[in-house]
Amino acid sequence: MITIISGTNREGSQSLKLATKLQDMYQDLGEEVSLLDLRLLPSESFQPGAYANKPEALTQQFIAPVLGSKGLVVVVPEYNGSFPGVLKLFVDLLPFPESFECRPVAFVGLAAGQFGALRAVEQMQQVFAYRNAHLFNHRVFIPAAYKLFTEDGAIADNELESRLRKQAEKFTVFAHSLSPIKQ
Ligand SMILES: Cc1cc2nc3c(=O)[nH]c(=O)nc-3n(C[C@H](O)[C@H](O)[C@H](O)COP(=O)(O)O)c2cc1C
Structure with missing residues (x-):
């Protein structure tokens, strides 16, 4: 399974729309895909106790698809010259070291x-x-993200779409040739 993380909880986010397009691309390649939408993080995730006592919904709906994945695809929007705070919070709530180790x-x-x-x-x-x-290391960077989609929701730039498909094809091979180390 490939797990895609849409890296913000902003309402109307372009990242989430893009993540759903990537989901289709990986499914076209025959992959099972799980899409994590950070808008749906349970509200207890934002409480101080969440690091020690993971909310059950966080464990089932977010942590399990990370731990069960062959590979992660992170859609990262730029907020203030960096990644969104909610994405770092999510990373910080994931179990160590097994979430990302190898x-x-x-x-x-x-x-x-x-x-x-x-x-x-x-x-x-x-x-x-x-x-x-x-x-x-084959990354894709998208400028002028407000122009990413046409009015009917298609990716506006065909060349960009083919670069995203190429990344998905190559990452599928990469992910299947490596396995996360079992802790
Ligand atoms: C809080 C915030 C900070 C942002 N900071 C930047 C920035 O530093 N540089 C930039 O190019 N775009 C910035 N943007 C625009 C986002 O990159 C843009 O909204 C893009 O569509 C991806 O984010 P989205 O998934 O929220 O739509 C910012 C947007 C928000 C909401």
Whole structure:
């Protein structure tokens, strides 16, 4: 299973729309896919006690699809020159070390600005590298994210769509050739 994390809880997020497109692409490749929408994090996740006592809904709906995945795809929007705080909170709530230890991880960045979340993705890569994930270095950066979709919800740029499909094809091979280490 490939698990896609949409990296914000912002209402109307372009990241979530993109994550659903990526879900289709991985399913087209024959992969089972789980999509994690951070808007649906249980409210107890934001309480101080959540680090020690994981809310049951967090464990079942968010932690289990991470631990059961062959690979993670993180959709990272750029917020203030970095990744969103809620994405880091989610990472911090995941069990250590088994969530990321030797787990294949791919990144797609998107931003309103011209650098397409390069900063946000590279900062996120540092976090995953620290946690000994297998980083997949074929990244996709999307500038002017407000123009990403047509009015009927299709990816507007065909060349970008084919780059995303290529990343998915290559990451599927990468993820299946490596296995997270069982703790
Ligand atoms: C709190 C916040 C901070 C943002 N900071 C940046 C930024 O530093 N650079 C940038 O290019 N875009 C920035 N944006 C725009 C987002 O990158 C843009 O909304 C994009 O569509 C991806 O995020 P989304 O999934 O929330 O739509 C910011 C958006 C928000 C909501």
